[in-house]
Amino acid sequence: MLRAIKYSLSLVAALTANLSFGAWDDLNMSPGATQLSQEIFGLHMTVFYVCLAIGIAVLLAMAFILFKYRKKEGVKPADFDDSTALEITWTVLFALILIVLAVPATSVMIKAYDDQEGDINILITGHQWKWQYEYIEDEVGFFSNLSTSLDKRNNLAPKDENYLLEVDEPLVIPTNTRVRFLITANDVIHSWWVPDFAIKQDAIPGFVNTGWTYVNEPGVFRGQCTELCGQYHGYMPIVVKAVSPEEYSTFINEKKEAKIQQALLTEKLWSTSELMEIGEATYQKNCVACHQVGGRGIPPVFPSLVGSEIVMRNKARHIEILMEGVQGAAMASYAEQLTEVEIAAVITYTRQAWGNAETGDGKIVIPKEILDYKNNKL
Amino acid sequence: MSAVIDSHHDDHHHGPAKGFSRWLYTTNHKDIGSMYLWFSLIMLFIGGAMAMVIRAELFEPGSQIVSPEFYNQMVTNHGLIMVFGVIMPAFVGFANWMIPMQIGAPDMALPRLNNLSFWILPVAFGILLSTFFMEGGAPNFGWTFYAPLSTEYAPPTVTFFIFSVHIMGASSIMGSINIITTILNMRAPGMTLMKMPLFVWSWFITAYLLIAVMPVLAGAVTMMLMDIHAGTSFFKAAGGGDPVLFQHIFWFFGHPEVYIMILPAFGIVSHIIETFSRKPIFGYSSMVYAIASIALLSFVVWAHHMFTVGMPIAGELFFMYSTMLIAIPTGVKVFNWLSTMFKGSLTFETPMLFAIAFVALFTIGGLSGIMLAIAPADFQYHDTYFVVAHFHYVLVPGALFSLLAAAYYWIPKWTGKMYDETLGKVHFWMSFISVNLTFFPMHFVGLAGMPRRIPDYAMQFADWNMMVSVGAFLFGISQLLFLFIVLKCIYNGKAATTEVWEGAKDRGFEWTVDSPAPYHTFSSPPSMESLKSSS
Numbered sequence: 036m037l038r039a040i041k042y043s044l045s046l047v048a049a050l051t052a053n054l055s056f057g058a059w060d061d062l063n064m065s066p067g068a069t070q071l072s073q074e075i076f077g078l079h080m081t082v083f084y085v086c087l088a089i090g091i092a093v094l095l096a097m098a099f100i101l102f103k104y105r106k107k108e109g110v111k112p113a114d115f116d117d118s119t120a121l122e123i124t125w126t127v128l129f130a131l132i133l134i135v136l137a138v139p140a141t142s143v144m145i146k147a148y149d150d151q152e153g154d155i156n157i158l159i160t161g162h163q164w165k166w167q168y169e170y171i172e173d174e175v176g177f178f179s180n181l182s183t184s185l186d187k188r189n190n191l192a193p194k195d196e197n198y199l200l201e202v203d204e205p206l207v208i209p210t211n212t213r214v215r216f217l218i219t220a221n222d223v224i225h226s227w228w229v230p231d232f233a234i235k236q237d238a239i240p241g242f243v244n245t246g247w248t249y250v251n252e253p254g255v256f257r258g259q260c261t262e263l264c265g266q267y268h269g270y271m272p273i274v275v276k277a278v279s280p281e282e283y284s285t286f287i288n289e290k291k292e293a294k295i296q297q298a299l300l301t302e303k304l305w306s307t308s309e310l311m312e313i314g315e316a317t318y319q320k321n322c323v324a325c326h327q328v329g330g331r332g333i334p335p336v337f338p339s340l341v342g343s344e345i346v347m348r349n350k351a352r353h354i355e356i357l358m359e360g361v362q363g364a365a366m367a368s369y370a371e372q373l374t375e376v377e378i379a380a381v382i383t384y385t386r387q388a389w390g391n392a393e394t395g396d397g398k399i400v401i402p403k404e405i406l407d408y409k410n411n412k413l
Numbered sequence: 414m415s416a417v418i419d420s421h422h423d424d425h426h427h428g429p430a431k432g433f434s435r436w437l438y439t440t441n442h443k444d445i446g447s448m449y450l451w452f453s454l455i456m457l458f459i460g461g462a463m464a465m466v467i468r469a470e471l472f473e474p475g476s477q478i479v480s481p482e483f484y485n486q487m488v489t490n491h492g493l494i495m496v497f498g499v500i501m502p503a504f505v506g507f508a509n510w511m512i513p514m515q516i517g518a519p520d521m522a523l524p525r526l527n528n529l530s531f532w533i534l535p536v537a538f539g540i541l542l543s544t545f546f547m548e549g550g551a552p553n554f555g556w557t558f559y560a561p562l563s564t565e566y567a568p569p570t571v572t573f574f575i576f577s578v579h580i581m582g583a584s585s586i587m588g589s590i591n592i593i594t595t596i597l598n599m600r601a602p603g604m605t606l607m608k609m610p611l612f613v614w615s616w617f618i619t620a621y622l623l624i625a626v627m628p629v630l631a632g633a634v635t636m637m638l639m640d641i642h643a644g645t646s647f648f649k650a651a652g653g654g655d656p657v658l659f660q661h662i663f664w665f666f667g668h669p670e671v672y673i674m675i676l677p678a679f680g681i682v683s684h685i686i687e688t689f690s691r692k693p694i695f696g697y698s699s700m701v702y703a704i705a706s707i708a709l710l711s712f713v714v715w716a717h718h719m720f721t722v723g724m725p726i727a728g729e730l731f732f733m734y735s736t737m738l739i740a741i742p743t744g745v746k747v748f749n750w751l752s753t754m755f756k757g758s759l760t761f762e763t764p765m766l767f768a769i770a771f772v773a774l775f776t777i778g779g780l781s782g783i784m785l786a787i788a789p790a791d792f793q794y795h796d797t798y799f800v801v802a803h804f805h806y807v808l809v810p811g812a813l814f815s816l817l818a819a820a821y822y823w824i825p826k827w828t829g830k831m832y833d834e835t836l837g838k839v840h841f842w843m844s845f846i847s848v849n850l851t852f853f854p855m856h857f858v859g860l861a862g863m864p865r866r867i868p869d870y871a872m873q874f875a876d877w878n879m880m881v882s883v884g885a886f887l888f889g890i891s892q893l894l895f896l897f898i899v900l901k902c903i904y905n906g907k908a909a910t911t912e913v914w915e916g917a918k919d920r921g922f923e924w925t926v927d928s929p930a931p932y933h934t935f936s937s938p939p940s941m942e943s944l945k946s947s948s
Contacts, residue, residue: 061858061861061873061874061876061877062861063857063861064860064861064862065862075789075790075792075793078787078790079784079787079790082783082784082787082790083784086780086781086783086784087780089780090776090777090780093747093751093773093776094773094776096751097754097769097772097773100751100754100759101754101759101761101769104690104754104755104756104757104758104759105758105761106691106760107758110758112690112691112692112756112758113692113756114692114693115695116692116693116694116696116697117695117696117697118695118696118752121752122696122699122748122749125744125745125748126741126744129740129741129744133737133738133740133741136737136783136787137733137734137737140733140787140788140789140790141730141733144726144730144733144788144789145726147789147792148726148729163566187475188475188476188869189476190475190476194474194475194872195872196872197871198474198871198872199869199870199871200871222561222565222566223559223561223565223566224559224562224656226721226796228796230793230862233792233793234792235721235792235793235795235796236721236723237722237723239656239657239722239723240561240651240656241650241654241655241656242650242656242657242723244723245723259862259864259867261795261797261864261865262559262796263485263554263555263559263866265485265553265562265566266480266481266482266553267481268481268867269481269864269866269867269868269869269870270481270869333482335548335549335569336549363565365566
């Protein structure tokens with residue numbers, strides 16, 4: 036009976052898997068895109084088959100016993116309760132199976148822990164709830180945010196293939212190059228996982244963990260944060276784009292160029308409406324998670340910006356909060372995350388929006404003020 | 414010894430007191446056992462309701478019924494309640510009812526302590542659940558409450574959570590002291606340690622585990638308290654502290670804790686398989702040694718929960734090997750249960766069905782445990798639904814099924830009435846099918862890359878998640894049937910015999926007293942000779 040149920044269950048599972056549940060990819064680990072990920076996949080399959088064999092043997096033996104020794108009229112149960120020889124045999128058997136598994140596991144482990152420097156070294160910092168990537172040698176970097184719209188998340192727009200697995204700016208790495216990742220965090224613990232690289236390393240404040248990869252073919256690889264890091268833990272995906280080394284150097288040069296352009300922007304003359312436009316975009320991207328779309332926050336953890344004394348009348352403190360964060364609260368410093376233009380714009384936006392300009396002083400902030408703040412600190 | 418027994422002499426002509434004061438002031442192990450069991454059943458429905466919210470949210474991709482913030486509160490409190498409010502108190506309830514009756518003692522050794530250790534539990538969970546109604550919401554950092562998410566970044570209610578955990582810990586420690594004292598001092602003459610029933614053995618070892626690790630948990634939450642309110646930096650990297658230290662301390666508690674939730678199940682299942690096979694347990698002494706070795710090993714495997722924190726390779730390998738070793742005693746137990754049934758005379762009443770399902774499905778959970786022990790492969794499994802599938806296989810068709818089996822097995826002795834066998838079997842098959850429907854597909858989505866503790870997921874996980882949710886709703890409904898069966902048994906069951914199960918009176922003292930068991934049993938110790946198979 037038990038066996039029949041078990042079989043029909045697994046049959047149903049297998050059938051539905053083939054009919055409507057698509058490929059085996061949905062059932063098993065991906066072999067991944069690197070030599071290491073393939074070795075880990077191979078190890079996984081070895082262990083899986085050994086466990087499957089043991090499982091089937093035990094369940095079949097059990098089914099046989101349950102059927103054969105069910106109570107029958109006139110059949111007396113045996114009364115043995117011991118067999119030292121038998122018990123020693125299976126204990127030794129278990130130990131042997133484990134040794135067979137431990138040998139390949141150890142050798143793959145040693146390969147995964149190769150800690151030499153990479154040709155390219157990238158510092159990855161986890162923030163609530165986005166990833167920051169910095170190319171250490173080239174001194175450029177950026178933040179990578181979820182780009183799936185709120186409408187899709189709230190079922191107001193149809194979802195597509197990469198729902199929750201898409202970002203505004205992917206991490207770009209070159210193929211045929213040893214890339215080492217240095218992984219840390221700024222607030223709570225996160226974990227950086229790209230299944231196709233078989234890298235999962237916790238990003239821990241105060242620690243720098245390492246992982247490395249060597250990708251042969253160009254491609255796009257997607258992963259997610261895998262350590263509970265607060266309310267938007269499910270919304271900080273990872274996208275890595277592997278491109279040819281030539282394309283990669285173009286990418287790095289563009290980044291360097293953009294950095295110079297950005298510095299020039301602080302010298303420009305800004306109108307309120309220009310700042311408001313950039314500010315609103317920056318707010319939508321960086322602030323709505325906590326302070327919400329209407330700026331009312333979720334008190335007491337995430338304070339409301341509407342009618343706040345600081346937002347209405349204390350420009351200096353407003354700048355300071357954006358630049359330094361708030362000790363002991365969820366508010367982080369945005370000095371590194373946003374450009375001077377974006378910080379000035381988002382401050383301007385919050386001081387103007389939601390009726391704050393009418394009730395407060397409505398002062399705007401220009402990028403130069405942020406730059407001065409930074410320079411004065413030095 | 415005799416002084417303890419004599420001091421109870423005056424009470425013997427009393428039945429239980431009337432009204433609420435009977436329960437508030439009781440020092441009777443049977444009353445306290447019942448209260449523990451009712452408490453955990455109520456908590457099962459509260460924690461279960463939270464699981465239903467989780468599964469409703471995950472029924473389809475996209476935001477469904479709750480916010481991500483509330484979802485995290487559900488995940489956290491579902492875990493805390495099921496671990497500390499359901500599985501642990503239920504096993505303590507069985508210990509209270511059955512240990513004195515199985516060793517032929519009149520009561521627990523420390524009856525007033527027993528009363529206290531129960532009554533502080535509703536207080537602890539009252540505090541925990543009250544945080545849902547406070548500003549900032551309930552704890553939302555997972556039942557593993559990793560710092561600094563649970564310290565610097567926690568809602569203000571974390572202080573209530575810490576206080577609640579302290580009280581739960583105190584309750585467990587008092588309960589364990591009581592169990593150890595009872596077992597060491599109050600066994601019937603002639604019952605040597607190696608003649609104790611296996612349930613008693615499993616609890617004896619479990620109680621030592623509890624005494625060893627609950628203070629460690631108390632230490633961890635106290636350090637959190639200091640970090641939050643007293644300006645210390647135990648887990649604060651910016652102050653020179655170490656967030657990874659928290660995980661080491663937590664799992665040094667956490668891994669033995671996992672076995673605290675399964676060792677008493679081993680004892681229960683051994684008794685049930687023995688009774689319904691009509692054959693003595695196979696390899697009694699290796700069963701005892703297996704439990705003891707699992708308990709000892711549980712102290713040296715903790716960092717297998719932390720393979721991705723960036724340990725040195727020597728650490729990774731050590732914890733991988735030590736974890737794999739656990740498979741040996743666990744395998745011995747499974748083979749011993751099979752050998753007990755081999756050449757027996759098997760019948761399949763509801764307790765036996767749950768016990769058989771326990772062995773089969775616990776084996777599946779054990780095998781996925783071996784896969785998780787392989788450190789390099791764990792880089793891919795860690796913190797995915799594969800882990801969720803693994804620990805639910807050992808905790809639901811594992812620990813919870815053993816509790817249901819035990820309830821069906823002993824309820825005729827407690828109430829003097831038989832439960833409805835047909836309904837019991839319906840309950841079993843509904844639970845068995847839905848539990849697999851719920852947890853088996855989690856292996857697939859986990860391997861395919863779905864992280865745990867996320868309120869929304871990518872499209873490729875949609876089909877399996879819907880199946881999981883349907884299974885979970887079915888499983889939830891099935892447990893309401895259990896409540897009905899229990900109530901029907903109490904109010905409307907047919908009278909049970911003294912022996913209850915065929916041949917049971919040779920297998921334990923509990924089957925030699927009347928059904929229902931009198932309010933006071935064994936005012937004079939029973940004789941080991943009254944049991945035929947006394948091993």
